[in-house]
Amino acid sequence: MEDLLRIENLHISYRTMEGTVYAVNGVNLSVEKGETLGLVGETGAGKTTTALSILNLLPKPAASVDQGRILFQNRDLLAASKREIRKIRGDRIAMIFQDPMTSLNTSFRIGNQVAEVLRIHRKELGKREIEERTARLLETVGIGRERWDDYPHQLSGGMKQRVMIAMALACSPELLLADEPTTALDVTIQAQVLQLMRHLKEEFGMAMMLITHDLGVVAENCERVAVLYAGEVLETGTAEEIFDGPVRHPYTEGLLGAIPSPDHKISRLSPVAGQTPDPSKLLPGCVFAPRCPHCSKRCLEDKPKERQRGGHRIKCHLFADKAEWRE
């Protein structure tokens, strides 16, 4: 199947007072039409930086894309002009941000904020039609059209996130980038929002990149998963391969061992030891080696190449000698 979005060898760094910070170091990713890709990783893994770079939203001039291509339907977004990107952003690729409390403009009515997207991207529509579509969008996300005139402070956190979703869906985008869309919400509200997103995805047939640190959210909502660590993709595979398969990257294993379960009691969690590496220094070997329980000399010196079995890709020396894992 054709890739809707393909990221190739992406490198992004930030220039700061303390020196250069290498946030994304050679990321390869793809999202197919209509599928949901989960992007998981801890703070500082480069998840948000990757997503922002797709829509040319990185803070300039601090951030710079040093290498790589981002192909959206075979067109390189990094080479596109500001004008072209502005046409795509909000129309064919939309984004939902983590914090619904600050992502809405506090001094505009929510209906107008949703309608604005249509006014910008669907200039051919008349006033009546825009109003009608906006009202329908609000209803689709479970907010009655009678709330059109409300201001953001009159809504709860869950409802604000629904407004953000309505804005993102206004132009029926082909790709939705959802950056921690439910992290700020309570579990029961999170379940409502995720259910809504699944329904809408099926209805509109759009593809989604779901960025989160919550492995449970990924397992239940994504077809494929990419595990990001220190700016590198250490593992990609289907949700079954990542969560219920026989083999995993040691880092993925560590992440899974760190989550307490509501379904049974474990006496001690087995977290990954240590901390994430300093992003201002690039390591010569595997980025996970200093925390890895299977670390050997080779891991510290050589960067492992990505190996694959079917669609399951792992970047780890442990898989180097296994015949079924090919380069």
Next chain:
Amino acid sequence: MEQPLLEVQNLKTYFPVNRGFLHAVDDISFSIPRGRTLGVVGESGCGKSTLGRTILGLTPAVSGEIRLDGVPVLGKERQRQPDLQRKIQMIFQDPYGSLNPRMSVGEIIADPILVQQGRTGSSDLERQVLELMEKVGLSERLFGAYPHELDGGRRQRVGIARALALHPDLIVCDEPVSSLDVSIQAQILNLLMELQEKEGFTYLFITHDLSVVRHISHEIVVMYLGQCVEQGETEEIFSHPSHPYTRALLDAIPRPTTKGPKRRPVLQGEVVSPIDPKPGCRFAGRCSFSSPECEREDVLLREAAEGHWVRCRKLSGENL
């Protein structure tokens, strides 16, 4: 039976607001034996943090009783016991906002000791601080470091060392791991559990995360809109969750596996206002089992099994 370390009885904390009173904590009772952990779980706005703050004396209660080691500590009683501040300590949610950026790690941990005991010999103080740092897994070389030099996990360890500095009886932990990454969260949870086993600390552990609560607590109080809806031994509650809200909370947690039931029932609606709540069950509007009766009359906590209390009308007749 041995006297519990902390007893809370019919505690009510209300806040006056324009339209009446906000019932943040509405008639909560529980006790924690020494060396055990009570988990208080609920969603934002259910009153769990206010409960912790009331026990610490940071927020005044409207009525009710709190006893530490059998001695009442609420209101005026509190001022008669200067030692009380030492006996109850707190670990805060935000490891960034809760440490003074102008103080070094050593100074932060030494501060409570200086406040309570005055200046003892400085070498002794330094020894005490280094011991505390070792206890929480902070390396000695961080003694002179400032909070901005540390990551979230290390900062939270500083917060824990500060709380331990005065050998408190009770430690109130308000969401101590919710701002941390999973692998760091697990390190901190393991540390808290090890400290309890070695030193016998008693925790009141406040969190929104049922998985964390199951992992760390011996007993649980589930709160909804200021009230306790279910209370009892952790294992009993997780094996027989009885209140529809507890079940909905458990169902709502996404599991890291593709093999579970994918489409579980989703709780509809949102939490109603805690300002002057109407009589009747506060969960009734979102409950799929509710009947007109539920919305009319208040519901009391009832003992569903030994030591397992549930606030639900349906339990009196037949089990759900």
